[in-house]
Amino acid sequence: xxxxxxxxxxxxxxxxxxxxxxxxxxxxxxxxNGNGSDGQAGPSPRAFHVAIVIDCNMFIxxxxxxxxxxxxxxxxxxxxxxxxxLTGFGDLPSPREFAAxxxxxxxxxxxxxxxxxxxxxxxxxxxxxxxxxxxxxSVTGSVPPPRCGHSATMIEKRLLIFGGRGxxxxxxxxxxxxxxxxxxxxxxxxWTQLKLPGQSPSPRCGHSxxxxxxxQPAVPTVFHHHQLYLLTKFGLSVSVQWKLxxxxxxxxxxxxxxxxxxxxxxxxxxxxxxxxxTFGDLWWLVPEGDPIAKRDLVPNVDSDSKPxxxxxxxxxxxxxxxxxxxxxxxxxxxxxxxxxxxxxxASFVDEINDKELIELxxxxxxxxxPTGDQHACIQALRDHWTSIPANSIQLQExxxxxxDYQRLILHRYLENSFTSFCEKEVxxxxxxxxxxxxxxxDIPILLMEYGKLLST
Numbered sequence: 001x002x003x004x005x006x007x008x009x010x011x012x013x014x015x016x017x018x019x020x021x022x023x024x025x026x027x028x029x030x031x032x033n034g035n036g037s038d039g040q041a042g043p044s045p046r047a048f049h050v051a052i053v054i055d056c057n058m059f060i061x062x063x064x065x066x067x068x069x070x071x072x073x074x075x076x077x078x079x080x081x082x083x084x085x086l087t088g089f090g091d092l093p094s095p096r097e098f099a100a101x102x103x104x105x106x107x108x109x110x111x112x113x114x115x116x117x118x119x120x121x122x123x124x125x126x127x128x129x130x131x132x133x134x135x136x137x138s139v140t141g142s143v144p145p146p147r148c149g150h151s152a153t154m155i156e157k158r159l160l161i162f163g164g165r166g167x168x169x170x171x172x173x174x175x176x177x178x179x180x181x182x183x184x185x186x187x188x189x190x191w192t193q194l195k196l197p198g199q200s201p202s203p204r205c206g207h208s209x210x211x212x213x214x215x216q217p218a219v220p221t222v223f224h225h226h227q228l229y230l231l232t233k234f235g236l237s238v239s240v241q242w243k244l245x246x247x248x249x250x251x252x253x254x255x256x257x258x259x260x261x262x263x264x265x266x267x268x269x270x271x272x273x274x275x276x277x278t279f280g281d282l283w284w285l286v287p288e289g290d291p292i293a294k295r296d297l298v299p300n301v302d303s304d305s306k307p308x309x310x311x312x313x314x315x316x317x318x319x320x321x322x323x324x325x326x327x328x329x330x331x332x333x334x335x336x337x338x339x340x341x342x343x344x345x346a347s348f349v350d351e352i353n354d355k356e357l358i359e360l361x362x363x364x365x366x367x368x369x370p371t372g373d374q375h376a377c378i379q380a381l382r383d384h385w386t387s388i389p390a391n392s393i394q395l396q397e398x399x400x401x402x403x404d405y406q407r408l409i410l411h412r413y414l415e416n417s418f419t420s421f422c423e424k425e426v427x428x429x430x431x432x433x434x435x436x437x438x439x440x441x442d443i444p445i446l447l448m449e450y451g452k453l454l455s456t
Contacts, residue, residue: 032076034083042083043074048097052109054129059086059109061127064097069117071095075129091136093125098148102159110137110159110181112152113166120146120166124159124178124189137181139189144176145169149205149257157182160194160231165205173203175231196231198242206256210267228285252283266290291437351378351407357400386451390444398435398443405446406430408453 034041049063049070058076062069071094073086099114099121109127113120122144124137150164150172159178165171175196180189201207228245258272258279267285271278351357352374361377364384385393385401393401409430429446432438438446 030078030081032081032083034085036072036074036083036085037087042076043072043085044070046070050099050101050111052101052103054103054106054109057129059127059129061093061101061111062096062099062114069095069097069115073127086132088127088132088134090134091125092134093123093136094121096121100150100152100161100164102152102154104154104182110152110154112159112161112178113147113150113164115148120148122146126181137189139178139180139191141190142193143191144174144193145172147172147205151207151209153209153211154181155211157185160209162209163201163204163207171203171205173201175200194240196241199244200242204256206273208258208260208269210260210262247285248288252281253279255279291433351404354400354403354407357381357404360397360400382454385447386454388447390447393443393447398438401446401450402429402432402435402438405450405453406432408450412453 032042036042043060044065046063046065049060051058051060053059056078058078059074060076061073062071064070071092073088075084075086076082077084093111094116096114096116099111101109101111104110104126107128107130109129111125111127113122115121124139126135126137127133128135144161145166147161147164147166150161152159152161154160157179159181160175161178162175163172175194177192177194178189179185179192180187228247228251230243230245231240252269253274255272255274258269260267260269262268265287269283269285271280273279358374358377361381364381381400382404385397385404406429409427427449429438429442429449
C-alpha cells in the first residue's frame with residue numbers, strides 16, 4: 001500500500017505528464033449516452049464521490065453537487081461509453097460525500113464512512129454489482145472512530161482504512177483492518193487497529209492509497225502532500241512495517257484530494273488541491289530504469305553535439321554497416337547515441353507494406369484517392385499530416401505517423417553519409433518504441449520534424 005507524500009530502499013523517479021492515455025496518453029472526451037431516472041444521459045456534476053473500476057465498468061456513488069449530498073449509483077460501460085443509473089435494493093446507504101470504497105474481486109464493492117451533512121459515519125456497506133443488492137455489514141467489537149476524507153483499500157482479504165478526519169478532534173493517522181469482508185473468509189466481521197513499526201505517515205486526510213506496483217505481494221502505497229509511504233511485508237512470517245520511500249528527483253507539488261492509480265509497475269497521479277490551487281497535472285511514479293524515467297533523459301542530437309559513438313573508421317556509409325549484418329535502424333540509433341530495442345527495429349516495414357498506414361488512409365479519405373493506388377493513399381495521408389494542426393490529430397493516427405516519421409529518417413540516413421546527416425538534422429523521437437511514449441506537447445514538434453523530412 002502506498003500513502004502519499006514522497007520517499008525507501010528502492011529508488012523511484014518522477015516524470016510529469018500533462019496528457020492522459022490508456023495506450024497513447026492523450027486526453028479526450030468520450031461521447032457518452034445513457035438514461036437516468038430523471039431522463040438525464042449521465043450523472044449530474046459532482047465532487048467528493050467514490051469511483052471504483054471493475055473490469056470495463058466504472059461505478060460511482062454519492063458525492064456532493066453544490067450544497068446537496070447525493071445517494072445515487074451509476075455505472076459507466078467504457079466499452080460502449082454508456083451510463084446506466086442503477087436502482088439498488090436491500091440496505092441502501094444514506095447520501096454522503098467523502099466516503100471511501102474499494103473493489104472486492106471482480107464483482108463487489110465495499111464502502112466505509114463519509115459525511116452526510118450532519119454527522120461523520122462509520123458504517124460499512126457491500127454492493128453486489130451483479131444483483132445490485134446493498135448489504136450493511138454488522139461488525140462486532142471495537143470500531144474505528146467515524147470519519148471522512150480517509151482511504152479504503154482491499155489487500156488480499158482485508159479492508160484497510162487509514163487517516164481521515166471526524167468529530168471535533170484532530171486529523172487522524174490510525175490504520176485499521178476489517179476481516180470478514182469476503183465470502184471465502186467465513187469469519188465474523190471485525191475491526192483490528194494496526195500499530196506497526198517503521199516510519200509511519202503523519203496524520204492526514206485527502207490522501208490517496210493504491211496497492212500493487214513493483215511490489216509482490218501487493219502492498220499499499222500512500223501519497224499525500226508530497227510524501228510517499230509504503231506498507232510492506234517481509235518474509236514468510238509476514239512482518240509488516242511502514243517505510244518512507246525515496247525518489248531520485250523532485251516530487252509533485254504538495255497536494256491533497258488527488259487520485260493515484262496503479263498501472264502495472266507504475267503509479268499515475270492526477271489533480272488535487274493545495275488549499276489555494278486546484279491542479280490538473282498528471283505525474284508518473286516509476287522505478288528507476290523504467291522507459292518513462294529514461295524518456296526525459298535521452299539527449300537530443302543537434303548541430304552543436306558530437307555523436308559519442310562516431311570515431312575514426314565508424315564514419316563509413318550505412319550500406320557498408322548493413323552489409324556487416326547489422327540492421328540500419330539499429331546502426332543509426334547507435335550512432336545517434338540513443339536507445340532502440342530490437343523489437344522496435346524488427347517492426348520496421350516499408351510504407352507499401354505498412355498495412356495500418358494504408359488502412360488509415362482509406363478510412364480517412366474513403367474512395368478519394370482511389371484505395372487501389374497505394375502510393376496515392378500514402379501521399380494523401382502525408383499531405384494530411386503536414387497540413388493539420390496538432391490538436392486535430394486523432395488517436396489512431398499517432399502509431400502510423402510515428403512509424404512513418406522513423407521510416408523517413410532511416411531512408412534519409414541510407415541516402416546520406418552519417419556525418420552530413422547528423423550535421424543537418426534534429427530528430428527527437430526516432431528512439432521511441434511506440435506512440436504510447438509520446439506526450440501531448442511532443443505532437444506539435446513531431447509534426448514539425450515530419451514536415452521537414454518530407455520537404456527536403
